[in-house]
Amino acid sequence: MPISSQLLRPVSFGFILLTFLLAMLFNLAPWQAALQGLTPDFIALMLVYWALHQPKRIGVGWAFSLGLLMDVADGNYLGQHALAYSVIACLTLIRQRQFAIFPFWQQALITLFLLLLAQCIMLLVRLLFGDSFPGLGYFAGAPIAAILWTPLSNLMLMHQRKPVADDL
């Protein structure tokens, strides 16, 4: 139920920053390598979410900068994540008005497609620079992210659904 019957409170910029900060922490957590790609890319997930809900604030520029930070944190070629994130943020923004009125399960499918696309772009970049294919487990994070989409969206919207005051 993305188009809600109730009015949503505006999102503060600090909240958006906080979610990106948390996503970055999850991505940098030390158990990431042990799980072998089974954890979703939370930054990409948050980018899709905010580009969908706050298209005027979070766009391609944000995607690019966050991508650069991920590149430095992971120690891979500068621009790899930046390129992939920019593409998925742009695709989300182009179809944002359609995308925003879909039910959650359809949004989750689109998110799955977008995250797989981001990974394919990164795979292509790495193959072009002479690395080998890391195995199909590499793509396992995207379906998990898609499953997380509905609970995550509900959780984030809860913050905006709080009643303001009754005496309007």
Place this chain on the structure above:
Amino acid sequence: MHANQPAFFKQGPKPLTRLMIFSALSLALLVSDAKLHLMDALRQQLSVVIYPLQWLATTPVDKALQVGDFFQKQTELISENRRLNEERLKVSAQAMRVAALEQENAQLRALSAAAASQPVKRQLVKILYNGRDPYTARLIVDRGSDADIAAGQIVVDHQGVAGQVIRVHPLTSEVRLISDRDHLVPVMVERNQLRTIVYGMGRNLPLEVRYMPPNVDIKEGDILSTSGVDGIYPAGLPVARIVKVERQNGSAFARIYAEPLAHFEQHSYLLAINGAPAQAPYPETASAPAATNKKKH
């Protein structure tokens, strides 16, 4: 017309235009980083920005583990203490022998007027996390150029060689593991002093010794240690143990697999030591008479 447009409708360039700009920027960055290696300064700046996050992501788990350790049973600590005392006695006995040997070695060196080897500098580094990049085998450690870590230093644990520092940031640095794909270490079989090269094949894969004839004298259980031929890894550090030797009829080479001796997944501290001391330059002229002949012409 444009001047009268309300501020609400001003959105700046369209997403597609922005994508063009930023993807061109990313591609330029990719090429200049991967092929031309121009982006190290930018990378270092960004690594300082991201350090608090790295610290925050790894520290709480560490602290929780430390608190868990604190409540360990007293008896465990006592027995460990006794065992450590015994070990210390044994080791100090060995150390006395080593001191005598060192003295003798120093005398011999002075006699033969060999170049004094550089004092080995050791720094303890802590593993922050394994690199998330599935294509490479890297570790991120918590010391950088502020602690005088330099690219090219060798990283070892108490059992063997783990890898080599390849990129240094102000507060962190990146270590390429010996199991990284196409990483080479020149090694020597300790049993018979056979020199060869051990290749990395990728994260979580065994190492491989390539291009050895099928009748080569290598057995399962042999220890490979660095030979020091490359001038990067100092000689004599244990690297790997041979786990499997396949000698197939019809293939020109034996397939020899080895497993690294360093087990850095079992603990979080490593030692960074200096690489091999600089070697004598490669001789440029083939022989003295040839050189004099050239001068005459």
